[in-house]
Amino acid sequence: MTLKKVSFKVKVAGSVNDGFLMTREVGRKTKEALWAKISELSPNSVLEMDFSNIKFMDVSGADEAVVKLLTRLETGEYPDRFIVLSHVSSQHKENIETALKVNEKTAIVKKEDGSWDIWGELNSSYKEIIQEIAEKGSMTARETQEKMNYRTVNEVSTKLGLLYKKCLLAREPYRKAVVGGGRQYKYISLI
């Protein structure tokens, strides 16, 4: 399976000050516009939120347009839709990271040089899994277990399931359900 990647330049909604994503009210309206865009996506799509039009973002704007959006995605209202942040400046970063950390959320950020980063709250073992899958493109739990020397498949399956719930990895059914066990998935990098 290939994820469909859709790039979208974030525009400030509900303000005459174009490019200033600030205050909770403007953040909420911008979030609603972004959510409308997400609702148009087909399953297994990644919305690359391009912030190059945003000159300034405060922490309230970041909280609404990034953290609240992630929170809503995590509820599964539109399952298998994901977001990646791109063209984020150091000014954006400071406020996005604060909002993510305080709310214990995590976002994947695509950098302009093609590399990527993980912002927010995430244990290093989970970050390593995302890194490993990003290098391969996709991996099953068993492949991840073998590659990363986890003791059991269950241990790594739990971690992969959590990363999927946090919308940091996509997944597709891999094989029929194993005897006496759950369904197997192939986990796919958003990058």
Next chain:
Amino acid sequence: MAEEYKISTPKKKIDDRIFDTDIIGQYDAIPFSKGRVAVDLRNIKFVNPYGALGMLILCETILAGFGERADLLLPGTSDGSEIASWLGSLGFLEALQGAANINFPPPFNSHNGPSYIKVSKINSLQDVEKVTVELFYKLQPILIHKLGYREEEGNRAATLISELCSNIYQHSAPDGERPHGYMAMQSYQNSLKMAVMDLGRGIPETVKSKCNSYEGKSDGDIIHSVCREGIPCQGHISLGLYQTLKITKRGEGILNIRSGKAKILFDYRQESSVGDRKIPTPFFSGTQIGIYLPKKEEKKRGLENDFEEGIF
């Protein structure tokens, strides 16, 4: 015959410390009754943005409490004082119109100067946006060329103002009432000084109304806590003061917050050994916030004396 009261200071300046202690202390000592209040600043030679906004909200508080305008006595231009001219340029006198009787026809030629942003009202969401956008463009040359900041550091200062002014709009007024506050900024003596004030409920009351777990805590503890952790608010954590503290710390500056009956001073200058200080104050309406950010190379120098002398 109506009682007459006088508020003045033996010092020659009005800054954060003098407003929070001397001036508020004198106001608090006035028994609430009908009468006239004179605010005598005739010997003043220096007013920083915090002092100017403080005197503005003091006059508004007197008008609201006594039903009569205070008599504000400023040094006349004939004394050779430049203070009236400065207060005119800063927009202090313009903002004060209707809230106090001033002892001479004031010059209302307020404008933003190369090193300051005039007193700006924060009464609406549009005001918050207007002030932040103005600061975003205005602060860059001051911070970069005058104070040696990098562009991203300059943006942080705009974040501070955006967050603090948003707090006025979002938190200060009780439900259904119009928020009311002010912001001013000045680059002075190799530093940047910003002040944001409102006449709302104040941080302790606002926080208690949103979260029961703060009941019974002192005003100082509540202010300290919201700066360290944010304010739980209607399904999210309001991070304005949290982020303000973080940016002040990164800038190795000072954050001064007075609300309710307490003042908290967060001092992050390199040489400072003060740290966080909770200082009891008399009660005064709303929230008064002052921020000091030093010039880059000034961080290496001892600024303890500047602070002790009350420049901040």
